[in-house]
Amino acid sequence: MQGTTQSTAPSDAYPPTDRTVPTRSADRASYDRELVHAILDEAYVCHLGFVRDGTPVVLPTLFGRVGETLYVHGSTGSRPLRMTGEADPGLPVCLTVTHVDALVLARSAFHHSINYRSVVVHGIAYDVTDPEEKRTALDALVDHVVAGRSRDSRPANKKELAATAVIRIDLAEVSAKLRTGGVNDEPEDLALPHWAGLVPLRKGYATPVGDPGLAPGTELPGYLSDL
């Protein structure tokens, strides 16, 4: 209902825009906030795109999420971070995350595919200058690698903070895209003798390998043995 206090709370979905409505396979698109968050949170790296001298650049980078904001960090000398600091009001970026879940082998070459979940974020990257927001962002970046880890490590000191640039990208123009399910062969191909089906990809963790110089008595923390 218009005018109620509820109207300021984020809705359950991102509003679609010209850039986030796909030209094809629109049935695979989703704007669901929870789904977008889950896809983002499961990824270790994103691919950050920006324009330099008129041509596109796509770089893999770590990121963190705090609510509806993504943070990317790096050396103050790195290109996208320096360019963000120099851009006014900010640097147009596209940040994309993809999980490959299964190989989809069809009887026809044409219908080969993969099952995947991706999120594409369009937005403007802004330099984070507020020291408190910068600390929150850096904690989120570490906790994105392993949940709870920021509390079990030495926080950044002044020198490290000064050497680190952080940029923020708000989750506003966002879409997810997914392919799930089985093989979509043409009816006339079903009798062909080629094997068809899914090859699911398995992801997991191998046994953690402690640094040789660990302080005596340092044990593997629970948040790692539970992985």
Add this chain to the structure above:
Amino acid sequence: MQGTTQSTAPSDAYPPTDRTVPTRSADRASYDRELVHAILDEAYVCHLGFVRDGTPVVLPTLFGRVGETLYVHGSTGSRPLRMTGEADPGLPVCLTVTHVDALVLARSAFHHSINYRSVVVHGIAYDVTDPEEKRTALDALVDHVVAGRSRDSRPANKKELAATAVIRIDLAEVSAKLRTGGVNDEPEDLALPHWAGLVPLRKGYATPVGDPGLAPGTELPGYLSDL
């Protein structure tokens, strides 16, 4: 030696350019052709960046490699493929592939990282119009999903070929970037009580799931049971 016929053969490394020499961590960069090929071939999707209306777009997509050429395909209606067909002489793109190999947990938040291998390709995407090159490219795309699979599926028919656009990007301006090895903590942090080390990521395949409508007697092919 200049002037010999050998000089036309590709060298073992891509020549570095302004765009492929990183502004930092230059020791992590490599231009080795074999290494670049191996990183590309191990990836199921790449992230393709291009510029649309002045802003960056990054989309995940399947790809294939034939020697020093990458191929990306899609519906003739998809944006980057349509834009390539309309661009003269072609569409500037950046194609990036990343593997995450391990989480690197340091005693200090600052030195948290990941071990990764990435390849960044800068180039111009050209529409593939030659029918023979298009077929070769489509085979490479299927064989990139599972080696040898193109021979064990129905090839694209005329209608499917007409509905599929293929673009080519030559491997010329290319770099790999890698982080390997252990934790790089500051000497004064080594006695801290925080666990530090690597958490290697494990990747593999689950048991293939056959399509319910497989023709009677269709067995799982060797190239899948060997995965």
